[in-house]
Amino acid sequence: xxxxxxxxxxxxxxxxxxxxxxxxxxxxxxxxxxxxxxxxxxxxxxxxxxxxxxxxxxxxxxxxxxxxxxxxxxxxxxxxxxxxxxxxxxxxxxxxxxxxxxxxxxxxxxxxxxxxxxxxxxxxxxxx
Amino acid sequence: xxxxxxxxxxxxxxxxxxxxxxxxxxxxxxxxxxxxxxxxxxxxxxxxxxxxxxxxxxxxxxxxxxxxxxxxxxxxxxxxxxxxxxxxxxxxxxxxxxxxxxxxxxxxxxxxxxxxxxxxxxxxxxxxxxxxxxxxxxxxxxxxxxxxxxxxxxxxxxxxxxxxxxxxxxxxxxxxxxxxxxxxxxxxxxxxxxxxxxxxxxxxxxxxxxxxxxxxxxxxxxxxxxxxxxxxxxxxxxxxxxxxxxxxxxxxxxxxxxxxxxxxxxxxxxxxxxxxxxxxxxxxxxxxxxxxxxxxxxxxxxxxxxxxxxxxxxxxxxxxxxxxxxxxxxxxxxxxxxxxxxxxxxxxxxxxxxxxxxxxxxxxxxxx
Numbered sequence: 001x002x003x004x005x006x007x008x009x010x011x012x013x014x015x016x017x018x019x020x021x022x023x024x025x026x027x028x029x030x031x032x033x034x035x036x037x038x039x040x041x042x043x044x045x046x047x048x049x050x051x052x053x054x055x056x057x058x059x060x061x062x063x064x065x066x067x068x069x070x071x072x073x074x075x076x077x078x079x080x081x082x083x084x085x086x087x088x089x090x091x092x093x094x095x096x097x098x099x100x101x102x103x104x105x106x107x108x109x110x111x112x113x114x115x116x117x118x119x120x121x122x123x124x125x126x127x128x
Numbered sequence: 129x130x131x132x133x134x135x136x137x138x139x140x141x142x143x144x145x146x147x148x149x150x151x152x153x154x155x156x157x158x159x160x161x162x163x164x165x166x167x168x169x170x171x172x173x174x175x176x177x178x179x180x181x182x183x184x185x186x187x188x189x190x191x192x193x194x195x196x197x198x199x200x201x202x203x204x205x206x207x208x209x210x211x212x213x214x215x216x217x218x219x220x221x222x223x224x225x226x227x228x229x230x231x232x233x234x235x236x237x238x239x240x241x242x243x244x245x246x247x248x249x250x251x252x253x254x255x256x257x258x259x260x261x262x263x264x265x266x267x268x269x270x271x272x273x274x275x276x277x278x279x280x281x282x283x284x285x286x287x288x289x290x291x292x293x294x295x296x297x298x299x300x301x302x303x304x305x306x307x308x309x310x311x312x313x314x315x316x317x318x319x320x321x322x323x324x325x326x327x328x329x330x331x332x333x334x335x336x337x338x339x340x341x342x343x344x345x346x347x348x349x350x351x352x353x354x355x356x357x358x359x360x361x362x363x364x365x366x367x368x369x370x371x372x373x374x375x376x377x378x379x380x381x382x383x384x385x386x387x388x389x390x391x392x393x394x395x396x397x398x399x400x401x402x403x404x405x406x407x408x409x410x411x412x413x414x415x416x417x418x419x420x421x422x423x424x425x426x427x428x429x430x431x432x433x434x435x436x437x438x439x440x441x442x443x444x445x446x447x448x449x450x451x452x453x454x455x456x457x458x459x460x461x462x463x464x465x466x467x468x469x470x471x472x473x474x475x476x477x478x479x480x481x482x483x484x485x486x487x488x489x490x491x492x493x494x495x496x
Contacts (some may be wrong), residue, residue, distance in 0.1 A: 036356070037147070037163045039444040040422050042473070058473065060422050062443055063356050084420070108444040 009120035035061040041083040072110035078102040134179035151242030152279040153180035157277035162356035166446040172349030173281035182245030186396030190264035217397035221378035275334035287345040366484030382408040411462035417451035418478040428471040
């Protein structure tokens with residue numbers, strides 16, 4: 001199971017990449033594998049604001065509907081438009097082409113509450 | 129795992145299956161992926177473990193009379209060696225279960241839904257204890273000692289040939305008893321819309337048959353298929369699923385299953401069904417979304433902004449790459465072509481009532 005060391009993680013299986021102009025958010029390899037074939041991504045509007053833990057997107061596989069939660073509070077500054085026509089990118093390349101949204105965090109303080117790769121791997125071991 | 133498991137659970141695990149709870153059973157929901165497995169059945173052939181399904185025999189001197197009394201369809205019109213779709217209804221005409229009836233010369237076998245097996249057996253035993261059937265009818269729940277496999281898809285005749293089963297002359301909805309003692313029942317039936325076969329066998333024989341299919345027919349394109357694809361395959365055909373689209377609160381008329389109700393014979397629920405015929409206020413229809421999204425069970429349906437019903441099943445059709453589903457809608461809005469809106473997470477998404485099946489049925493195709 002791939003858990004890149006340069007990313008932060010949530011207990012609900014989102015990953016977060018800290019960049020100069022905001023946080024890129026996606027779902028982990030474990031999460032996409034659990035969901036199965038992803039066939040639809042319902043993404044938020046640019047400019048929408050979310051508090052930490054609020055559902056900011058919905059991803060649907062053939063069988064299931066899954067909420068994606070804001071890893072930290074913030075404002076959506078970009079969404080991955082490629083997912084509209086090709087939601088399977090989330091299965092094929094969850095840490096790359098299959099990213100979901102970019103958000104501008106309200107404060108940097110909440111970033112400290114995210115899991116490191118090592119901590120997330122421990123969480124996966126527990127779930128297995 | 130908390131539920132019951134089939135004799136093939138280790139085979140599924142070895143194939144890397146993902147499991148789900150269904151009707152009290154731990155069943156493989158997918159092996160490689162639902163879309164992949166779905167398309168394998170449409171294009172070549174899939175192998176399913178359906179051992180969770182129930183198998184109940186009605187035996188005894190009055191077996192056929194009793195079957196005629198508890199079932200809505202007319203089993204007497206069907207020759208031995210044939211299979212008939214039928215319904216078990218209560219006195220109010222509500223559907224207790226939908227099932228296949230295998231007509232033998234002097235008894236019948238019912239193939240019933242896993243989640244309903246216990247309920248069906250209890251109902252049948254109760255009714256078999258009433259006159260004139262008391263002591264003349266025996267209800268035998270044989271499911272525990274049996275396993276069921278299905279082979280579905282255009283290559284399934286070749287697959288059956290490859291494992292040495294002589295069934296290619298069976299027409300749709302017919303069956304044959306094979307094996308040294310007739311212990312293997314093979315029917316040309318299925319729940320996918322493709323040419324296919326279902327095999328009912330002693331549980332102890334299931335591992336050998338599974339291995340035989342995989343060894344001899346994998347080169348022909350046979351793939352193991354889980355319950356996830358079984359659901360999308362049946363939904364493309366508009367086949368109802370008990371617990372989703374039909375239950376004891378639905379009648380055959382509203383579910384579009386009136387063709388399996390024969391009012392010219394006596395049976396439990398007949399009077400209520402005769403009285404309700406043509407008077408149902410809602411109808412199960414197929415719909416396609418016109419816009420992006422997926423309609424799921426329980427989502428509200430509107431027509432012209434007014435509440436008109438509820439979705440009972442929905443998915444993305446892997447064959448059409450469009451969102452499809454079944455919904456109960458007000459009878460005034462139930463015509464093919466009627467525009468509807470499905471309310472998905474608070475937003476109205478345009479839909480239209482579509483003719484069923486969504487994908488052409490090939491169940492009656494000639495085996496060449």
